[in-house]
Amino acid sequence: MSGITDERRLFGRLRTAALVAVVLTCHAPMTVRGQDASAVEPIRHVASRVVKIFGAGGLQGLSDFGSGFLISADGHIATVWSHVLDAEFVTVVLDDGRRFEGKLVGAEPALDVAVLKIDGENLPYFELTDAVPASLGSRVLAFSNMFEVANGDEPVSVQHGVLSARINMSARRGAFESRYDGPIYVVDAITNNPGAAGGVLTTRDGRLLGMLGKELRDARTGTWLNYALPIEVLRTPITQIVTGDFSKKETDPDNVPKRLNRYAPRDFGLVMIPDVVARTPPYVDRIPADGPAAGKIQPGDLIIFVGDTLVSSVRVLNEEIGKLESGGNVRLVVRRGNELVTVELPIPRKN
C-alpha cells in the first residue's frame, strides 16, 4: 500500500520535474500561442531586483531620483555615480514598497559606478558573475525608474528593444561628454531618460547585460544616446568596492593590461597621416613601393572598413589592425574619390 503511494509520489515528482524542465528550456512553445510570448515572468524576476533611489537634486532640472539594482542578498546595490547620491542619506525603495536608508560604500568615478548598502537580508539579487554578453540584434529589456513613474510598492518601468550596437563610447568634448570611453551597448529603445541611470539592461529572458548609463546628448546633433555599460566592465570595480580590495585596480600603472597590438598599419605597407586630433580620419599618407599594399592602395585613400568593422579614426584603425590574427587575408574598403574600392591584403605571419 505504502509502496504504491511512494511510487506514485515519485512518479508525480518526476512528472513535476519534467514539467519544470520543459518550462525552463522551451521558450518556443510559448511563442506558438499566436502571439510572441510576452516577457511577463522574466520581468517579474528582474523587477524584484531593481530599486528606486531618492536623494539629492530636485533643483535646476536635476532629478532627485534614480535607479539601482541589488547585487547581494544582504543589500548591496549597484547604481550610477551621480548627484543623487550627494546627500546625507538616500532612500532606497524596493519593488514591494519596503524602504531603506542607503549608505554609500564606494564609487569608481571613472566608470560612473557606485555601490550603496542597505540593511537587508535574503533579498533577491543579481549574481554579477551570471551576467552574459549579448550579440547584436538580440531582443532586450530595460528596467528603470525613469521619470519617477514608479513610487512606493510599484515595480519600475520596463521597455523593450533590440541591441543595436556594441561600440566604444566616443566620449569627448563636442560629442558625448562622458568620463567613460569604454565599450557600451546601444539599444533602439528610448531607455536613458531622467532617473533611468543605474537601471538594468537584460536579455528578454531576464539575464543581466548591463547598467543603464547617465543621460548623454550629442552636443552637435542634439540626439540622446540610449546605452548601457556592459556588466563585464563593471564587475571588477563593483566587486572591489564591495570587498574593499582594490589591489587589482585596472588603472594601476603596474597592472595595465597589455593592449592587443599584434600588428600596425606599417605591417601592411600603410603609412597613415599623423594621428593629431581625437578623431583623425584614417587617410593613407604614403605607400612604400616595396610594401604589400603597393599597387592596391594609393596615397589619399580613406580607409573605411577593416574586415567588417567601420573605422572612424586612425586610433580605431590602429586598434582594429592590432587585433588581427596571424595568417589569411584582411579585407579593407577604401574610399578613393567617389568610389569604394575593396582590397585584400595578406596578414603577415608573426610569432
Next chain:
Amino acid sequence: MRTPRGLTVSRWAGLACLVLVAVGRPAVAVDDAVLEAERARIATIEKVAPSVVAIFSSKGGGGGSGVLISPDGYALSNYHVTSACGEFMKCGLNDGKLYDAVIVGIDPTGDVALIKMLGRDDFPVATLGDSDQLKQGDWVYVMGNPFLLATDFAPTVTYGIVSGVHRYQYPAGTILEYTDCIQTDASINPGNSGGPLFNSAGELVGINGRGSFEKRGRVNVGAGYAISINQIKHFLDHLKSGRIVDHATLGATVRTDRLSRAVVVDSILPQSEAFRRGLREGDEIVSFAGRPIGSVNQFKNILGIYPDGWTVPLVYRREEQKTEIYVRLRPLHHQSELAETQGPKVPDPRQPPHPGPDGGPQPPPAEAAKDDLDADLKKLHEGRPGYANYYFNRQHQSRLEEGLKEFAGWSGRRGTWKFSGATDANQTFRVLLAEQSVGMWLDDKPYLQPLDAVDWLDEPPGTGGLLVAFQQFKWLVSEGPEAFTEFAYFGSEPLDGRGPLVDVLLTERGTLGARWYFRQSDGALIGYDSSLLADQDECRIRFVETVAFSGLRFPATFSVSSGDKQLGVFKVQQVEPPAK
C-alpha cells in the same frame, strides 16, 4: 579593362541581384512561430483598425484620435482633443470616409470625452477588454493619428509592451489627473491622443493621452500613458448623460505614517459621509473599493477611477479593530470649476492637440463653423450650464420616464393620498399626503411635515426625512418633471455600492434632492434616496414589490434605511387615492 564607373555599376547590379534573391527565397529559414506571430498581429490589426477614428476640428487646425465603441456611433477620445474642436467635429475612418460627429459628454478631470458619430447605425466597433488583467510585459498596440499623418484616415500602428500598470500621474497645471493608468513603451506622440490601446487579443484596454516629455521636446520618449478602460466603464453612462462629469473625493485626505508606513487619514471633513460613518483622523485605511491600500498613490489611484456619487466600501483599522463602512463619494470640484472647462479654452501644457508646423499635412479644409451647419445636425447640440450637450440628457430623461409608466395612473392626482399598513416590527402606520402637509401615525404616534414651510424636517427623527421622501414620490408620479427645479439623468452606479448598475435620475426642489434608481434591464423604478440638505444622511427607500390597488400600482412593500441604520420594511395593506 573596366572603367571605374563600370565597376561601380556592376557592383550595384550585383547587389540588386542579391536583393532579388533575398526577396525571392529567404536565405534564412524563419521560425514558423515567428511567421505565425506576425500573421496573428496582422490579423489583429486588420480586425480592429476599422474602429479607430481620426478626429479633426471642423474649424481646421487641431485634431487627434478616437475609437468607436457602439454601432450607433459612440466613440471615446480625450477631453483635451475634443475641447479644441468645439461642439461638432469631423471624424475619419479607415474606409476613407469622413463623418460628422457631435460632442456628448466630457470628463475634464480624467481627460475623457464621448462623442457620437453620425450617419450610420452599423459602425465598426472595438470590443471592451478588462484592463485590470494587463501585466507588465504584455504586448499592446497603439493606434491613432500621430502628427495627423493619415490623410486617408488609416490609423498608424505602434507596438510595444506594458511598462507599468496602476500608475499615478500627478495633475500638472490643470485639473487633469491620470489615475490608475497604463504605461507603455509603444510610441505615443501628439495626435495619438484619444486613440485606443489594444491588448494582444485586440480588445480595447485604454485611451492613450499622455506622455512623459520634459526636456526632449514633445515626442515619444518611451513612456506613454493610457487611461484604463475599466475607469472609463465606470464613467460611460455618466458621459452618455451629456454632462460635464466629475470625479470624486472621500472628504478625507491620507498620508503615509512616518513610522509604520501605513496609509492613515490625515484630515477629514466633518460634513463628509466618511466622517458620519465613523472615520477619523489617524485611522489606518486597510482597503478601499475592495482593493488593499499600501501607498498614498494607490489610494489616489483607486479614488480617481470612480465618479462623483458612487458608493464604495472602505475598511479602516483603529486600535487593531477593523471596520467596514460604505460611503458615498463627494464631488471633487465645484460646478463652477468644471464649467470653466467647457469650450475650447483650456490649454493642455503637456500635450496640446496641435502637432505644430512640421506635424504633417493639415486636416481637411474647414467645412463650416457651427452657424453654417446643416439644420438637422444643429439640433443634436443644446448648450446648458453643467452640460457638454444637454440634447443627450433629454433623450435619457424620456427613456427613464418610460420606467415611470408603471405609476402612470397617479399622474394628475394631486389631492390627498392615504395609505396604511404594518412594518416588519409589527408597528402599524398610516400616512396622509395632503396638499398642505404630510402626516404619519406610527403606532398612533403622530409626525407632521408642513408643506408651506421652508424648513424640511427629519421626521420621524433619524430617518433622514421619511415624510419628505413620501412627498417626493408623490411629486414625481403625480406631477412629473414640472414638480422639480432640476430633473436630469445622472449616469449609472452600483446600487448601494454593492448591487447591480442602476440608472440614476437626479431631481432637486429647493434644497431637497433625490436620486431615483432605475433597473437597467427593464427600466423599472426600484427605489430612491431623498435628502433634506446636502451633507446629511438621506432617507433610502427600496421597493421590494409593487401591487395594483384598485388599478393603481403602488410600492406595496418597501424598505427604509438611513445612514448605517435599517429602519424597517413597510408593508402597505390599503391605498386610498384621490380623484383625478
